[in-house]
Amino acid sequence: MKNNPFFENWDTPFESIPFHLFKKEHYVPAIDKGLENARKNLNVLKENKEIPTFDNTIMLLETGEENLGVITSVFFNLLSAESDDEFKQMANEISPKLAALSSEIFLDDVIFQKVKHVYENQDGLNAEQKRLVEVYYKRFIRNGALLDPEKKKKLEKIDQEMSVLSPNYSRNVLNSTNSFIHFVDTIEELDGMPETAKQAAKELAKHRGNPDKWAFNLQAPSIIPVMSYAKNRELRKTISLASGKRAFNDEFDNQEIVKKIVALKQERAELLGYKTHADYTLQERMAESVETVNKFLNDIYEVSYPKAKEEVEELKALAKRIDGIDDFMGWDSSYYSEILKKEKYDFNEEELKPYFKMENCIDGIFKVAGKLYGLRFVQNNDIPVYHKDVTVYEVRENEDDFVGLLYLDLFPRETKRDGAWMTSYRTQGLFKGKIVRPFISIVANLTPSTSDTPSLLNLREVETLFHEFGHALHGLLSDCTYPSLASPSVYWDFVELPSQIMENWVKEEETLKLFAYHYKTGELIPKELVDKVRRAEKFNKATFNIRQLNFGMLDMAWYSQDNRDVENVKEFEDKAIEKLRLLPKVETSCISTSLSHIFAGGYSAGYYSYKWAEVLDADAFEKFLEDGIFNQETAKSFRENILSRGNTEHPMDLYVRFRGRKPDASASLKRDGLI
Numbered sequence: 001m002k003n004n005p006f007f008e009n010w011d012t013p014f015e016s017i018p019f020h021l022f023k024k025e026h027y028v029p030a031i032d033k034g035l036e037n038a039r040k041n042l043n044v045l046k047e048n049k050e051i052p053t054f055d056n057t058i059m060l061l062e063t064g065e066e067n068l069g070v071i072t073s074v075f076f077n078l079l080s081a082e083s084d085d086e087f088k089q090m091a092n093e094i095s096p097k098l099a100a101l102s103s104e105i106f107l108d109d110v111i112f113q114k115v116k117h118v119y120e121n122q123d124g125l126n127a128e129q130k131r132l133v134e135v136y137y138k139r140f141i142r143n144g145a146l147l148d149p150e151k152k153k154k155l156e157k158i159d160q161e162m163s164v165l166s167p168n169y170s171r172n173v174l175n176s177t178n179s180f181i182h183f184v185d186t187i188e189e190l191d192g193m194p195e196t197a198k199q200a201a202k203e204l205a206k207h208r209g210n211p212d213k214w215a216f217n218l219q220a221p222s223i224i225p226v227m228s229y230a231k232n233r234e235l236r237k238t239i240s241l242a243s244g245k246r247a248f249n250d251e252f253d254n255q256e257i258v259k260k261i262v263a264l265k266q267e268r269a270e271l272l273g274y275k276t277h278a279d280y281t282l283q284e285r286m287a288e289s290v291e292t293v294n295k296f297l298n299d300i301y302e303v304s305y306p307k308a309k310e311e312v313e314e315l316k317a318l319a320k321r322i323d324g325i326d327d328f329m330g331w332d333s334s335y336y337s338e339i340l341k342k343e344k345y346d347f348n349e350e351e352l353k354p355y356f357k358m359e360n361c362i363d364g365i366f367k368v369a370g371k372l373y374g375l376r377f378v379q380n381n382d383i384p385v386y387h388k389d390v391t392v393y394e395v396r397e398n399e400d401d402f403v404g405l406l407y408l409d410l411f412p413r414e415t416k417r418d419g420a421w422m423t424s425y426r427t428q429g430l431f432k433g434k435i436v437r438p439f440i441s442i443v444a445n446l447t448p449s450t451s452d453t454p455s456l457l458n459l460r461e462v463e464t465l466f467h468e469f470g471h472a473l474h475g476l477l478s479d480c481t482y483p484s485l486a487s488p489s490v491y492w493d494f495v496e497l498p499s500q501i502m503e504n505w506v507k508e509e510e511t512l513k514l515f516a517y518h519y520k521t522g523e524l525i526p527k528e529l530v531d532k533v534r535r536a537e538k539f540n541k542a543t544f545n546i547r548q549l550n551f552g553m554l555d556m557a558w559y560s561q562d563n564r565d566v567e568n569v570k571e572f573e574d575k576a577i578e579k580l581r582l583l584p585k586v587e588t589s590c591i592s593t594s595l596s597h598i599f600a601g602g603y604s605a606g607y608y609s610y611k612w613a614e615v616l617d618a619d620a621f622e623k624f625l626e627d628g629i630f631n632q633e634t635a636k637s638f639r640e641n642i643l644s645r646g647n648t649e650h651p652m653d654l655y656v657r658f659r660g661r662k663p664d665a666s667a668s669l670k671r672d673g674l675i
Contacts, residue, residue: 006030006071012384014394016405016439017074017425019386024086027075031094034068035101041065042104045111052114054129058136061105061115062482066431072098077423079167081443082386082415088174091167099163103156106143115140128648132482135647142280144272151271158268165261170417170600172252173593177218178414179252180242182235184214189232194350197225199450218243219412221447224458227334229350233325240331244589248570254593255569261599263564278560278605285606286493286651290560293608297552300545300611303674305580307542312582315340330583333543341539347532349459355512355529356462357519358410358446358455364515365469366393368505372635373477375403389413395476404428404476407441410465411448411455417596420444420464422471422488422499429483438486440475442468454519459533463503470502471495479644487646492606494651496613497620498643504621507533508629538673543582545672548611550577554591555598555607569593611668616655618667623659 001007005021007030012018041064048056072094079091105111119137122130144155183205184190190198198214204222205215216222216239226239247254265277274280278290287293312328315336319325322339325332342348366377376396383392389411395403407425412418425439444464449455457465471488474495478487488495505511509530516525557576566572573592574585597603620638627634641658656662669675 001029001033004030004033006067007033013380013382014402014405014437014439016383016392019074019384021384022074024090027071027090028093030071031068031075031097034065034071035097038065038068038101039104042108042111045114046108052117054118054125054133057114057118058129058133061111061136062132062484063430065101070426073425077425077441078386080170080417080421080423081409081441082413084415088167088171091171092164095163095167096160099159100156102143103152103159106140106145107147107152107156109145112140112145128481128485131648132485135484138284142272142284147271155268155271158264158271162261162264162268165257165264166600169247169254169257169261170596172247172254172257173596173600174417176247176250176252176594177418179250180218180246181208182216182238182242183208183210184216184235187214189235190214190230192231193225193229194353196353196447196450196453196456197229199452200225200448203450218246219418220445221412224334224460227331228338229335231335233332236331236335237329240329241586241588244330244586247593248590249588254599255590258569258592258599259566262558262566265559265604266562266564276560276562278556281559281605285491285609287608287612290556293556294560296612297549297556297608300669301549301553301580303669304542304545304549307674308546308582311540311543318343328583330586330589333583337540341536344539345532345536347529347536351529352459352525352533353456354518354520355516355525356457356459357517358449358457360515360517360519361457361462361465362408364511365465367514368466368502368511369469369473371630373473373639374398375476377406380405387413402437404437405439406472406476407439409441409443410446412445416443416445418445419596420446420468422468422475424475427483427486427489428475428478429480429486431483435481438475438478440472442472444468456519459506463506466502466506467499470499473502474498474643477639477643478646480646480648485647487643490647491651492602493609493612494616494655496609497616497655500610500613501617501620504617504624505629507537510629541672542674545611545674546580546582550580550591551595551597552608552611553577553580554595555603555605558592558598559605614668615665616663618671619663620655620659622667 004026005018006026010016010018041060045057045060045064050056075090075094079087115136119133122133125133144152147155184201187198190201200221201214201216204217205211205213208215216226223239223243227236230236269275269277269280272280276290278293282289282293287296312333315333316328318340319328319332319336338348366375369375369377374397377393378396380392380394383405385392385407387409390407390409393406393408395406397403421443423441423443425441426436428438429435446461446465447455447457474488480486488498507530509527512525512530517523518525554573554576557572563572569592570590573590592599598607603609624631624634637658641654645654652662666675
């Protein structure tokens, strides 16, 4: 294809992605050409008259869309990280085309019969090949291969509709988020807030054309200092209400999309022979059933809710005592939590920020990976990036062994969706006939620097960095043959183990000594401050658990029953989480219209996996605590049995091989001090 960089040889280090060559007009033609090539490969597979084998069937499916996969990975990653309205609109054209190809593959009986033959004749295949055959066979069945022609057409129509709804949902959340800006006229209205937050608000106002004011948006670095430290209750209320009503009853309203997504997933599940979408999803999860998930979440609820009520009552009493507040609301919770934490532990999280300069935190993460896995990270400024904020590192081990590339894109901007995530531009495994190393990216929205102060992170942001870096290690240290099985393509309720376990290192003294130095004085974080952090570790943990259960139980409520008759999204949501309520509900707030994880991501009927993985990570980290948090043998076992193996075996088998037993189901509640 002439004049399209997607079809040229890339003269870049490690054949990395040449972002500087791509223009908007390249994407749709490139994807059309990629689809054409994929269909040619499918025809080769279908027309082959030889007996179906692993090589002439499964491998053609595994490698037949390689070029298309590169193009789509670039497009959809930039759709989340660096896109404007025109770019987002392209998703509505591209997504249905990709859905159509998927339907052509998985609903084609000729292809399925070939896959089925290989599945039933696996003699001579090694363990990883057998696993890949099983994955493809199940994938065909779970995508409608056994349906009659009429039902196949229905399924194809559903998948087409879904391919447009999810990007539209995401676009609405981002547009709604970006549409809000709140200006404050006087510095007195920001009383109690950290100076760095005030500086950031001043610079945002200047950027928005009001240099004499202070401005706040709905990005986390703007919201969190207000909710945690602003004495101005009206300001907290304004920001809280705006955040709660994103994509709800505004010009970017997502309510109809929510109802359509829920209805289509239910219809799809029934077509495939399942009672609900949750039943369909959980068949390929460690939890396996709706009953298991509901019991798991309810067990956490039974322990956490009574204690969370006590925690909230303590906050209410504090607010009444010091400010005479009788109507304690959601916008008061974080503020009075900080005051109570200061009273109980003589600890204010702002004390930590001078020791958490962003560059030092990155260096600390790299040192942890070095001590655990022998990795080195070397910045390479010659590798193309898609935005000036992005930095790239070569990841190496031993002397010169190339592990992969790591891209870091850490600061908010209006072209990036909110939150933090890990993604990949190239998965480890077979690519163009050879085993290649991965290109992994961490994308986040951390506190940026100001004209006066470098980027200083709060504790939660440091934990977020370690969390996403855990995902990145999972991808970087994958050691599989086939990309479909490579890390982190594992069960959703296992995928959070590598990320959440990394958060445990953050508060360990041995770890903090690696990077937590004052950005001005160079002084190591004082031991007494670390001790305060450790003493406050279990503060309001029950309330945090209930917050997570709000998302997990709401997710299961939407997807574990037939909700096609739901008319009012807000009413359904309120009923679903009523028993979790700790504070008065806010009629203008709605979680469902901006919970992208379950309506535009891969966590539908799977949000519980964050809590599920907490059990795994708490139990697994106990092994590191027993042996030493940088014990080489333990780290080697975790790498070989968890990080490197991807989906080559059932995750419970891998976990047992690392831990020597199944996980202790109460591990996370014990760690939180709740039992």
